[in-house]
Amino acid sequence: MTELPRRAAARTARLAALPLGYAGRQALGLGKRLGGKPAEAVMTEVQQRTAEQLFRTLGELKGGAMKFGQALSVLEAALPEEVSAPYREHLTALQDSAPPMPTSTVREQLTTHLGADWGERLVWLDGAPTAAASIGQVHRGRWLDHTDASAGERDVAVKVQYPGAGEALMSDLRQLSRVARSVAPVFPGLDIKPLVAELQARAAEELDYHLEAEAQAAYAEAFADHPDIVVPGVVSVGEEVLVTEWMDSPHSLAHVIREGTQEERDHYGELFVRFLFEGPKRTGMLHADPHPGNFRVLPAPDGGLGRLGVLDFGAVARLEDGQMPPATGRLMRIALDSDEESLVAGLRAEGFIKDRITIDPGMLMSYLAPFVEPAAQERFTFTREWMREQFERVNDPRSEEFTLAMKLNLPTSYLLIHRTWIGAIGLLSQLNASAPFREILEESLPGFAD
Template identity: 90%
Template structure:
């Protein structure tokens, strides 16, 4: 067996073992309960060991496993506290780090995708990565501009792991098969649609040329923004993307762990402004809202800094060059508690199919996560609020759980919906209080006009 098939087989075996490990620890817990140990102590130990195996495996495997773990990490704030606590350390670790690729492999990738003469342009490359993620890692370097007077500038060199495409798709197929077994680790979070969406977007994320086009558009659109920074693209070739270097202190993952309330509010507001201004300025939605993609750029005077944005591999190219007008209009209608107009509008957009009847009052309750942040001048996002929303929607004992089975999510809203939910999760992890309503009025089509 050659090296690549051996590694692929090992990855598949480790992913397949995840639900078996969980089942084994449940059996272990049953035995301990029969032996007289308190049920809550046994549950905590089972959760801790499960978390350690699950997220260590996801982190080490990179590819689709890593991406799946990062997507789950944003939703950590929705888990009940007694379940979230054992996982939090492992979840948040996935937001900002991953094991590095060997230096020799990096140089081979540069030769393959930038050409054998890459050293004439990339005149210095740091051997240690500054960041590593699901399908690639980033190194700092210096780029010589032969066409611009021969000056040098600092750059970020993003290098895709060899075989990342094959590994990514293989992992996601395997995770889709074992999703049912992993699901008990995350009660209240529907794993299968999350994996399906990751599979659907995988090809775009592997295409660095497509990513370069999106990042260039964003960099140009935000070039004059006082608080948001998007690095420009310097060069792209196959599985290598070179962009301008951005001096950054740390990511939002650090603010989540250690930030002051002032920092949480400031960067949370900048994140929301970027989220909604992006479509208005570029016709695209940045659709990967995990904390590692958002960087804190220190202010020269030591005050609150700017927000840098990275990773444009996952973007939604919006059909009409903006977020759907109906989206803002329906949120406004829900705020006004106009039940009949809300049902009619959701039916027209395909959220409620023909011959399906719903309780309008219950529908308003179900839509609370999308409506409540816009109901007040400044909304305080908290882990407790996020957990309440998930419990209200996902608890089989709740009336709204039955309603969820009657609603449909149109294809055109899939990525928008996942981005919105992920963004609410990020804001809840941050614990930010932001002028959400004001931002929607400025940037969400249909909301300010309704």
């Protein structure tokens, strides 16, 4: 057995063991309860041990397992506090870290995908990675642009894909799909299987660095004149290597979530929302990977609140007609105006409600609250408590909203938009950020201000 299949087999075995480990923790808890330990103490210990096992394994595996964990980390704010508290440390750590690949492997990748003369352009490369993600890692380097004699050397970020990342990613996601039901008890109320299915559908695009370079270059050009949002330009690209401008940043939004002042939370939360909605308006694409590690804090020259840097354009939605669907803003405005009949008719026309499906208009308004409520006020404050309340309400099998959700359909053209919006709500709720949401929608969301 060669090295790559051997590693893949090891990953598969460890992923398959995750639900068994969870079952073992449950058995441990039951034993302690029978021994007289309080149920609450048992559950806390079971959850803590389960979190440690699950996220340690996901963090070590790279590939689909780590991508799965990153996707879950954005939704952490929706979990009940007694469940999310033991997991939070492991989830946030997973967003910014992963084990590095050997330096020799990095150099082999550079030779294969930038050419044997890569060292003439990339004149220095830090041996240790500055960041690692699900399918690759980033090194700092210095680039000499021979096509521009006046340019000299400049600092760059060199993103190198793990060899065999495509095969490993798809293998991991297939295995995660098989064990999703068993892992689901770790996340009460979260429907894991559709999340994995969506990750599978987007995996091929994220492995294509040429597609990523195309998207990032478009964003860099579109935001070049923006005073508060920075996107690094593309320097060079190969099939599994992407070189971009370096961006000096002390930390990501994960740090602001953990330690930021309220002023910082509001400031960066507002910039994040503006980027989310201005992006489609400026580029015809939607940045569809809203986890905190992709958004960097850039210090201001005057020592005040800084700018927001944006990374990782592997997951973007290339929007039909180059804009967000106008029906999105139009239907949100109709919902804000409490025009129940027009809302049902509009959702039916867009394919959210199938023919012959009967929907109670009042219940529909209640169900859509998480999407509509932030636009009903001049400034809206996203909190974990608010998101948890909304999430529990629509995911409780005993509730009427849950029954209504089973009747709704999500058109294919809205899949990535919906996932991105849910992830964005999760990030804003983790930040506990207040933002002029309505004003931003009026400026940038087609159909909302019409």
